[in-house]
Amino acid sequence: MPASPSGYVDVPRSSSPAHTIPRMLNLQPEATEDAQEIRPQWKRDLYMLLELPASSPAAFLIHVVTTAFIILSAIVTVLETMPIFHSIDGSVWFGMETSLVAMFTVEYIARCLAHSNTWRSAATWGLSFFGIIDLLGILPYYIEIALQQDTVNIYSCIVPRISILITIEVMFLSFKRSQHALLALSFFVVMVLIVFSTLLYFAERGTWDEGLGIFMNSDGDPSQFSSIPAAGWFVLVTITTVGYGEITPRSFLGRLVTLPLLVFGLLLIALPTFVLGKEFSLVWEMMKENQALEDGGVTATPLTSPQMRRMRAPSVISLETFVDDSRIFGGPIRRNTQQRDQAEMMSQIAELKATIATQGELIRRIMEAVEGKGKQRAQDASPSRGDGGSPMSIARPLEGKVAIITGSTRGIGAAIAQKLASLGANVVINYHKVDMAATRVAYGINMEEGGKAIVVKADVSTLEGGKKVLEECRKQLGQPNILVLNASVMGFKALADMNEEGYDMCFNTNVKGPLFMAKSAAETMSEGDRIIFVSTTITKVSNVLPIALLFAATKGAIEQIVRILAKDLGARGITVNAISPGPVDTPLFRAGKPAAVVRWIEQLHPQQRLPQPEEISPLVAFLASKDSGWVNGQNLGVNGAYVV
Structure with missing residues (x-):
C-alpha cells in the first residue's frame, strides 16, 4: 500500500455515513465489552445499535435521533424559563416534557438491557458517568409525579445529557491528561x-x-x-x-x-x-487518526497505539510523545513545536494587552463622564443671570442659619445635613467612631453651592460629648439655630436578653444625651430657632416585636419630652417637634436582614417599596424653616402610609 506524502499509510475511505464521524472515545474502559461475546443474539444487536453508531446505518440513525432529542430537551427547558413564553399553558410544557421523558425512559431501559450480559457489566454501566446522567435525566420527572410537586430545579438535570456530545468527551480527556x-x-x-x-x-x-x-x-x-x-x-x-x-x-x-x-x-x-x-x-x-486506521482495518487504542507508532514516518512526531511529553524525536519538530508554542504565547500576551488597554480606556471615559457631570451640576447650581447680566440670587431659606445634626455620617442624618446645607445653612457633621464617613459627607457639602460644613467628633450619649459639639459649633460657625437630634441606637433585645449595660446604652444615647444637649442649646437660642427630635413609627404600630422593647421605650420618652419642651420653650418662640420615619432603605436597616424580610416590609407600603433617606429630609427642612413657626409640639409621621 503506497505511503501518503504526510508519512501516513493511505487507507481506503468508505462513503457510508457511518464512517463520516470519528469513533467516540470510551470514558469507561472498564465497561468495554466485546460485542461478539454478548448472548443472546438480540441483546448483541441491541448493544451495537445503541453503543456503536458506526456499526450500521441504523445504529448511526439511532445515534443522530437520540442526540437530536437531547438537544430538543435542552431547548425546551431553556424556553420554558423565558418570560416571553410564560403565556403558554403549563400543560403544553408538561406534555412536551412527558413525551421526551418517555423516549428517554425507553432509551434508558434499552441500554440497561444491552449492558445486562452479566451482573457485573450491568452494574458497571449503571454506575458509569453516562449511566448516571441518563438516570438523572428521567428520575426527576417521576419524582414530580409521585410527590405532585414542582421539581423543575432537579429536572434541569436533563440538560447535562448533552455532555455526551463528542466535544465534551474530548475535553474530559484533555482535563485528564492535564x-x-x-x-x-x-x-x-x-x-x-x-x-x-x-x-x-x-x-x-x-x-x-x-x-x-x-x-x-x-x-x-x-x-x-x-x-x-x-x-x-x-x-x-x-x-x-x-x-x-x-x-x-x-x-x-x-x-x-x-x-x-x-x-x-x-x-x-x-x-x-x-x-x-x-x-x-x-x-x-488522535481521534481522527484512529478513525482513519479503523476504516482501513487496523484496530488501535486511541491513546497508546503501537501500530500507529510503527506506521508513523520518522519526520512525524511519534505517538510516544502523546504518552510521554518528554520524548520528542527530531530536531526540526522540536524547533517547530517551540516556535508554535512561542507564537501561541505571544498571541495570548497580545490579547491580554489589548484587554488591559480596553479596560483603561473605559475607566478613562468613565472618569471624564463623572467629571463632566460634576462640572455641569456646578454650572446648573450657579446663579443665573438676568437680562442686565447681574447675578440673580437663588432662594435659600436657611441662609445664615447654623444647624447641628447628631449622628449625621450616614443614612437619614447625612441626608438631613445635605438638605439643610443645600438650603443655605452651615452645618455641623457629628460622628463618634467612623471619621472617614463624616469627612465624606462634609466634603460633598462643601463642594456644592450652599452652606459650609464642619466635622466634630464626640459621643453625644454623654453630657460632655454634647457640650463639645456645641462649643465647636459656636467657635467655628456661631450660635446654633437648628438642632436635629438624630443619633440613636436600636439595641434590639427581648426582655429575657436585656441587661443593665444595654439598658444604659439605649437610654443614654436615645434619651439622656439628646435631652441634655437640647437643654444646653436652648440656653443660647432665640426666637425662630428650632429643635427637632427623631422618633420612630414603632411607637404607633400594634404588631411591634418583643425585641423592640428598649428602642420603643426610649422613643416613647422622646415623644413625651417633645410635648413638654414645646410648652416650655414655645414661650420664647422656639419650636420643638419630632419626626417619626418608618423603615427607610439604608445600609443600617438592611444589615442582618434576609432579602425576604426586606421584601416583606416593602410590601407593607402602599407603594411596595422602601423610601430613601432623601425622602425624609424635606420634612426636617420644613420644620427648620420660618414657615413652620406655628407647628410646635408635634410628632409628624413620614412613612408613606406605612402607619396611619
Missing part, C-alpha cells in the same frame, strides 16, 4: 484565596459597633467584609474577573491588597489556555 498541572494550579488558587481573604478581612472589617453588634466600615456603613468567608467571596469573584460589584474595598489598604488579585485573575484565565488548548488539539487529532 490533571497534574490543573491540580497544582487549583492548590495555588486555594492558597491565594485563603491568604488574601484573611488580609482583606483584617484590612476592611472596620470598627466594632457595640450598639449594633456589627462591624462598621470607613464610610459608616455595615462592613461587607464582616467575616473571612465574606472576604473570600470578594476574592473569588475578583480572581475569576467576574467582579459583581456588590462588594468593594473602601480603605486604602484594602484596595492595595486587591491590586495583586487583579493581576492574578488575568493569569488564572490565561494559563490554563496553554495547557488545555494543547491537550484538546492532540486528543482531537
